[in-house]
Amino acid sequence: MKVVVVGGGFAGLNFIKSLASNKQFEITLVDKNNYHFFPPLLYQVATSFIEPSNISYPFRRMFQTKDNLRFHMGSLLKVNPENNTIDTDTGTLSYDYLVLALGTQTNYFGMESVQQKSLPMKTIDEALSLRNHLLLNMEKVVRMQHTSRRDGLLNVVIAGGGATGVELAGMLAELGSYIAAKEYPEIKDFRSHLYLVNSGPVLLGPMSGTAQIEAEKVLRKLGVNIVLNAAVKDYINGKVILSDGREIETESLIWATGVIAREVPGLPAEAVTRGRRLLVDEYNKVMGQSNIYALGDLCFQTTDPNYPEGHPQLAQVAIQQGKLLAKNLTHIQRKYPLKPFKYNDKGSMAIIAKYKAVADLPKFSFKGFFAWLVWLFIHIIPLVGFRNKMKLAFSWMWSFITNNPTLRLIIRPATDPNPNKERQ
Known part of the structure; x- marks a missing residue:
């Protein structure tokens, strides 16, 4: 069975990791970047606190020990449900199952x-x-x-x-x-x-x-x-x-502020709802399609009793949907009953400043230094690769102790025809 996954974010990557052990599936990941990255820590890259390599990891390095995993670098142009193919800017791929996990892009609300x-x-x-x-x-x-x-x-x-x-x-x-x-x-x-x-x-x-x-x-x-x-x-x-x-x-x-789901050309208009998200059933199958699924921020699911207006566009939703869909595809292959998706809310956190954070867990909230420590721990665990976790932990420790990270480098691509131009 050929499975094509478009998007290597939380949803797509957790789906692939959960399905990779089943050799009956040949999985191809399509992404415009050749690496996975951890969006919750982008602001620390933007403020020169950590290096981009601390929160990113190459897909091909990730897949090198799995014979049934392949990577295709490219951007989705169109889905062709009638012949089970997708067009990318670097070629056409065929599939038995298509998993769309493209996430969102910035919404400027027409301004x-x-x-x-x-x-x-x-x-x-x-x-x-x-x-x-x-x-x-x-x-x-x-x-x-x-x-x-x-x-x-x-x-x-x-x-x-x-x-x-x-x-x-x-x-x-x-x-x-x-x-x-x-x-x-x-x-x-x-x-x-x-x-x-x-x-x-x-x-x-x-x-x-x-x-x-x-x-x-x-x-x-x-x-x-x-x-x-x-x-x-x-x-x-x-x-x-x-x-x-x-x-x-x-x-x-x-x-x-503001996001909107990435567009998926080729799917019928009735499958698209508010925020350009794709309507899916309780198994994350796109409405009106037999073998196309959507995960994470891209999908809009109303079958969860606790979230009749759709799930929040959070990393945990994407991770849990990706893992469950992998199990359900295995169940389809083995003709087992499928399990509908229900989101398990594990809470939310935000760091405010050094030694200051807030945490909302399902039954209580807390703040301060302990919340800050929990935030650091939780944000290291999901990073891909042991080396990345160690590098990030050391970078954080050094930067917080010294109050003096050393990454304030102005590096501009040589292809910029006018690197000294000012923003208008």
Whole structure:
């Protein structure tokens, strides 16, 4: 049986790992990158705290001991259900079962100016681009003879008060406290130039009141300017325009809010629902299809009694769906009964600053140093490869002890025709 998996994120990779021991299946992974990476730690790459290699691992290295696993580097162009093939930009592949696990992409809610000029953080490439942008702006500030553009270069506006926005704001504030003062003595007030903008009344909206209060308290103490009940409406002429009429001058708008499922051309329109997610049944089979499945953030499943409006787009949902689908495909082969998917909510966590984190478990919430330790432990376990776990643990230990990570390198591809150009 040929199984083609499109997308090597949490869902796709856990599906493959769970099915790989069954030699009756020949599995091919299709991904535009040749590596798996760990999205929850992208913000630490963007803030020069850890290296990209700490949170990434090559697919081919991962598959080298499995004879029934193959990797195809390419981007999905179209699904052809009528003849069981998919078209990619690097060739056509046939399948007996197709598993779609493409995840999401940044949603700019139709704001073209924001899409063109803001800084997203969904991929390794985008995290490195953000790192370069922030470091270059710091270098520009210390060279400036005039102060007319100073605030615009120093101001960093983070749109989105969810876990990513909170974690990024905390990390940037701590970098301003421990590093900017030493390495950029010309800049005395870096922390006061950080803005965290959220359209809702609280930070960490899906989490508990304990977590929300703690996040706001810690970030305000770090000097972050928190703007609540205001959404970004536009980004024009170097100014972020908020829904309450306020304007913030900046050359760094970091977009950490809103996602939309990646498009899957070739599937019927009736299989697509809100957020461009694919409708699936209790076994993650795409509606109207006999051998096409969708997992994780890409799918919309209403059959789980505890989540009649669909599951949250979280890593744990993707991981659990991937593992169960692998079991169910084996059961189909052996003509065993299938098991419907039910999400087991293990809780959620967010790190706010050094030694400060919040955790919501199914029966209780906690915060502070212990939550921070738990967060570190939980974020090392899922990393692929023993070497990656050891490298990350050492990097974290050294950086937290010294308050001085050494990864602030401005590295730009040689193919950039004008590496010194400034963002418009």
